[in-house]
Amino acid sequence: MENNIIFDLKNITVAYGDNTVLKNLNLSIHDREFITLLGPSGCGKTTTLRIIGGFIEPDEGEVFFEGKKINGVPPYKRQVNTIFQRYALFPHLNVYENVVFGLRLRHLPEKEIKETAREMLELVNLKGFEKRHISSLSGGQQQRVAIARALAVKPRVLLLDEPLGALDLKLRKDMQVELKNIQQRLGITFIYVTHDQEEALSMSDTIVVMDNGLIQQIGTPEDIYNEPRNAFVADFIGESNIVDGIMLKDLYCQFSGQRFECLDKGFAPNEQVDVVVRPEDVDVVPVEKGMLKGTVTSVTFKGVHYEMIVDIGGFKWMIQSTDYQAEGDRIGLYIEPDAIHIMKKSEYSGMFGDYSSFSEEYEELSNAEEPEDEENSGEEEDL
Amino acid sequence: MNRRSSLNSKLTVSPYIIWAALFIIAPLFFVVYYSFTTSAGDFTLENVQALSKYLPTFLRSIWFGIEATLICLIIAFPTAYIIAQKTDKIQRTMVMLVMLPMWMSFLIRTYSWMAILQDTGIINTFLTKLGIHPVHMINTGGAVILGMVYNFLPYMILPIYSVMAKLDYSMVEACQDLGGNRLTVIRKCIIPLSLPGIVSGVTMVFVPSVSTFYISQKLGGGSFDLIGDVIERQFQQSYNYNLGAALSLVLMILILISMAFMNKFSDEGEIVI
Known part of the structure; x- marks a missing residue:
């Protein structure tokens, strides 16, 4: 893992009315690392992810991408892509058109689009599914299309919002391994949100345990498990x-x-x-x-x-x-x-x-x- | 299925079959029958041949229908989009406001527009008071189209809105995420995903617009005869049921063709939400 910081969140506060979702959060994310935001429902992990993606503007605090402040930069101008919880595939397009959606918006030459699509579908083991309709795919296959679609535009950082939540246990385990492989092969940063501690432990380079809008502990899976900082972390992990x-x-x-x-x-x-x-x-x-x-x-x-x-x-x-x-x-x-x-x-x-x-x-x-x-x-x- | 349950199921559906036979199939049959007979009941093609005289009226009806539909679409799409963005409570209120005019009689609404548009009507009185030269609005093609748009707009807004309200917002976010700016999001995501609503809205506005009567009589001053008015006259004034039926038949076929065309559209962009 390299030591250069790709994302830096400084003193981030987000509140919806009286409900403060994030309280003065500071987080540095290194390039090429697999970092997991782990915590129970309502702990602010998804909000943090959405701030990075540009879907939420923090009420206070600054977001830096490679040292440049990017507060107010809309999602479409960020070198970041998201795998959404329910995949958010476009039902009016087939698999191929979903995968190349982002490439088409970039007006790339058709040859390059085709080449990237082939590459991506191969990466997620969906060769031959190009013409299939989204509604005819299983949950796991839809998940793969979502991954291919997000990776096709070559993001620097991939955000994953509980991507395996809807899959059954066996498939989830397979996908964990696969995601980790993809991350290592492409050498890009993955920011992963989950409430599943086992998932976090088995995939991450770094785990950020959150509760109540606060970071409870940041560390490697071993650190988090062996040296929990407080009773919450000790109880939540294992x-x-x-x-x-x-x-x-x-x-x-x-x-x-x-x-x-x-x-x-x-x-x-x-x-x-x-x-x-x-x-x-x-x-x-x-x-x-x-x-x-x-x-x-x-x-x-x-x-x-x-x-x-x-x-x-x-x-x-x-x-x-x-x-x-x-x-x-x-x-x-x-x-x-x-x-x-x-x-x-x-x-x-x-x-x-x-x-x-x-x-x-x-x-x-x-x-x-x-x-x-x-x-x-x-x-x-x-x- | 054993015989008993098949008998039961027949009994269950029988009211619907009777209903359909009585109120859908029989009238259709009579329309066709009258179209091809004389008033004495003999077979004839005269009615159909007489239709060529009404070609300009047909064309005008279709043209006005298309215009009214397009204007409705242009107004309804952003309106539905704005409503769908609001909170539940505001959405309900706004939808009710959209439907509110439908609680009044079609006749009264059209009469009100007469009062508003007349040369000495509300708008012109106001303009005169301001010292601006009054504008002639009533008895123009524009007034007829305005009447159609006003009367049929809710039928465009509601289906588009109901599709948009169900639209998974993460689709919009996914589109932004992949590099779509606001315009792209609307073009590549919201429009294709709202297509079923647009198709049914277009059908629900175009069909009554093409076949409408009365609006053009009141707001067009009789100089913009539409096919609906002609049909009405055949039945109400000339008592020429046969020609009226032939006109209706052609109108029906036109509408069926346009509906088939629209359905083909929505099939291609088939959407499961």
């Missing part, structure tokens, strides 16, 4: 047990009534902190050998492992283990120093990381989010 703790001194902390060695330092003595332990980092041991002791309250088979909820002094932990434990068993837990991650207290402390109210159904409900409403103003009711 599963986390987040307990209240005290940082006794450097390398020593205390939680759940026990002292633990850890790798973190730089906190004030006896500072109140949030402690994160990932479910897969906890080892199940016999009760007498456990650093913590608890009772298994539920067990779910997940294929790769069993997912257990363990009651430790009234706080419910999630533990993933390949060894089966029966419901009601007393077990001991062993936690390595490097499995413990200490975070400063934040506004999110105490809101996440307790599995006492955990249920699969609830989790699914909260994940099945609707598209962000800020862009749906075009959908009006029928006459």
Whole structure:
């Protein structure tokens, strides 16, 4: 990845009436990187994308493209193209005409248009689909046409707004790999918006975790997963047990009534902190050998492992283990120093990381989010 | 399908079949029958041959119809576009305002235009008061077309609006995104996507404009006879049902041809929204 910055957002604020969608956001995007804006519905990720695309003007702040301020530059003059959530293919045109739409607007010679179209359809594995009608394509194929159409005009930056949201799981996984390949092959910047943390982790060079109009953390997928900055990030990315703790001194902390060695330092003595332990980092041991002791309250088979909820002094932990434990068993837990991650207290402390109210159904409900409403103003009711 | 359910389905559709037979097929049959018979009921081609006399009237009707349709389209397209951009509440109000004149009788609306356009009408009284020379407006071709545009404009606005209101705004954004400026967006995206609305609007304005009567009598002062007026006279004054039917038949065929033409248009740009 090169270090030159292609997009720079400075002090961006956007509000719709009383509802502030972005609060003083600063973000630098490097050339040729795959950057993902990740967050729950309404966190401002789509708004950020639309500011970059030129569809929304920020109320405050500046947008720079390669050092030049581009506030007020309309979308059609930006070297940026978008894959829309519902693809927005033109239903009155066939596949070929959709792909060459942008090229025709540029009045390129017919030979060049043909050549680019062939190249693009090959890139997205849609050779031979030229004459097909958009309505006769499957969701995945429409997605590919949208990608070909956006890439045909050779953008410097491709914006992707939850592009895989409408596809089924299998297809989504395939497309993730394919998108990543395309990005690496073409060597252009991808700015990707999603609420799916797994998608973000597996594709991105950089992840920007957002909530409530604020950037919570920017980092590589490993950083974000291993060193979450606050309880929100820890909870949103993967599963986390987040307990209240005290940082006794450097390398020593205390939680759940026990002292633990850890790798973190730089906190004030006896500072109140949030402690994160990932479910897969906890080892199940016999009760007498456990650093913590608890009772298994539920067990779910997940294929790769069993997912257990363990009651430790009234706080419910999630533990993933390949060894089966029966419901009601007393077990001991062993936690390595490097499995413990200490975070400063934040506004999110105490809101996440307790599995006492955990249920699969609830989790699914909260994940099945609707598209962000800020862009749906075009959908009006029928006459 | 067993016999019972097929009987049931026949029974269910029978009212519609009777309705269609009574009110669509029978009248059509009579139009054709009268067209090719004398008043005594004998077969004749006289009525059809007599039509050549009305060629100028036919041409004028078609020409006026085309003009009125085009003017309606020019007014309606931007109007529908503007309405569709507004919030739901404003949209509803504006659509109601568009339909409001339709709540009044066609007759009254046309009479009002007489009062407005007359040499001593509202506009000219106003102009005279301002010291401007009055303009002769009533009894001109322009007044007839104005009457058609006024009366049929809602039929153009509403179908275009309803297509535009359903238009996925991300299409517009996609067009901008790919390099389309405002004009391109309208030309390459909004017009083709609104085509079904335009086609039905054009049909719904052109057909009544071509066949209209009364407007030209009142606003054209009798010097701009349209085919609808001629047909009306055959039935109401001359009691020449046979010639009237022949005229109607030709008008019907003309309308069918133009509708087929318009449908071909919309088929080519078939749109699923």
